Amino acid sequence: SYELTQPPSVSVSPGQTASITCSGDKLGDKYACWYQQKPGQSPVLVIYQDDKRPSGIPERFSGSNSGNTATLTISGTQAMDEADYYCQAWDRSTAVFGNGTKVTVL
Amino acid sequence: QLQLQESGPGLVNPSETLSLICTVSGGSINSSSYYWDWIRQTPGKGLEWIGSIYYSGSTHHNPSLKSRVTISVDTSKNQFSLKLSSVTATDTAVYYCARRQQYYYYMDVWGKGTTVTVSS
Numbered sequence: 001s002y003e004l005t006q007p008p009s010v011s012v013s014p015g016q017t018a019s020i021t022c023s024g025d026k027l028g029d030k031y032a033c034w035y036q037q038k039p040g041q042s043p044v045l046v047i048y049q050d051d052k053r054p055s056g057i058p059e060r061f062s063g064s065n066s067g068n069t070a071t072l073t074i075s076g077t078q079a080m081d082e083a084d085y086y087c088q089a090w091d092r093s094t095a096v097f098g099n100g101t102k103v104t105v106l
Numbered sequence: 107q108l109q110l111q112e113s114g115p116g117l118v119n120p121s122e123t124l125s126l127i128c129t130v131s132g133g134s135i136n137s138s139s140y141y142w143d144w145i146r147q148t149p150g151k152g153l154e155w156i157g158s159i160y161y162s163g164s165t166h167h168n169p170s171l172k173s174r175v176t177i178s179v180d181t182s183k184n185q186f187s188l189k190l191s192s193v194t195a196t197d198t199a200v201y202y203c204a205r206r207q208q209y210y211y212y213m214d215v216w217g218k219g220t221t222v223t224v225s226s
Contacts, residue, residue, distance in 0.1 A: 001170070033212040035153075042202055042219050043153070048212035086153055090211055093166055095143075095155035 002091035004098035011104045018074040020101045022087030025068060030089045032070035034063060037100075038083045046085075047072060079105050108133040110203050110217035118197075118224050124190040128203030128217060129183075136161050136181040141206040143213060144177065144188045146199040154199075158206060159186050193224045 004024045012018035022032060032050050035043035045054050047063035050070065060075045070089075074081050082105045087098040114126035128142070135142060144156040157167030159177045167175040176189040190197060200221050204213040 031210055031212075035213075042216040043213075044216070045212055045214050048207075048214070049210045054214060088153075088212075094168055095145075095211075097153040097155065099152050 002089075002094070002096050004087055004089060004096055006085075006087060006098040006101045008099070009102045009104065011106055012074070012077045013106055014079060015076055018077050018081070018103055020072045020074075020085050020087075020103065022070040022072070022098050023068055024070075024089065024096075027068050027070055027089060028066045030065075030091070032063070032065045032087055032089050034061075034070075034072045035086045035088065036081075036083045037086065043086065074103070077103075077105055081105060108205065108215050110205065110215060112201060112203050112217045112220040114201075114220060114222070116221060116223060118193055118222060119226050120194055120224055121192055124188070124193050124197060124222055124224070126188045126201055126203075126220065126222070127185050128187070129185050130205075131184070134181075135179065135184045135186065139208050141208060141211075142179065142186045143204045143206050145202045145204060145213070145216075146197075147202065147219070148196075148199040156188065156190075156201075195224050198222065198224045 034047040037043045050065040051063045062073045109131045111129045118124045141158045143158040159165045174191045179186040200219040202219045203217045205215040206213045
């Protein structure tokens with residue numbers, strides 16, 4: 001079955017840039033999206049179709065997808081961005097989620 | 107503003123069937139623009155897509171759950187439902203329903219989730 005691999009954790013200082021990777025076989029041939037999940041809350045879509053932001057998502061969130069890796073970038077990270085982030089793509093009509101990355105803002 | 111709300115028993119006996127309903131408010135489920143999905147989350151396996159239904163009744167499910175999944179829609183009640191048969195402790199999870207865009211397949215509206223524990 002298809003797998004998406006993310007680093008378990010990423011640490012970033014306030015105001016700096018956090019990059020979260022998501023690796024999968026030929027992921028660049030698929031569309032990737034990203035979800036943010038804070039403790040006790042349901043996931044929130046922050047990036048879809050590789051690099052598009054839903055309305056209401058701050059411009060500091062951006063995405064890219066090429067080759068085997070999709071990347072979520074948070075520029076000028078704020079304390080409120082501390083959360084778990086999950087990538088997701090579709091393979092053979094099945095949605096596949098990454099294992100999640102905990103972003104800590106130190 | 108579209109909202110989704112999961113409901114159902116919080117405790118299910120092993121080997122029995124888990125049944126959940128997702129009620130959609132603030133919009134119609136009877137739309138060709140969306141799919142309606144079920145996703146679950148466990149500490150061990152993270153987020154796992156269970157399956158989906160289109161307003162017409164067409165369904166898809168995760169092959170990993172084999173034939174245990176049944177998803178149905180009741181457009182008159184603006185609800186869709188999930189049944190998962192022969193449950194075991196590994197089916198203990200937070201279950202979410204979500205709306206998925208027909209094109210590009212992203213889940214843009216999620217319910218708050220409901221915790222289901224499988225235990226006798």
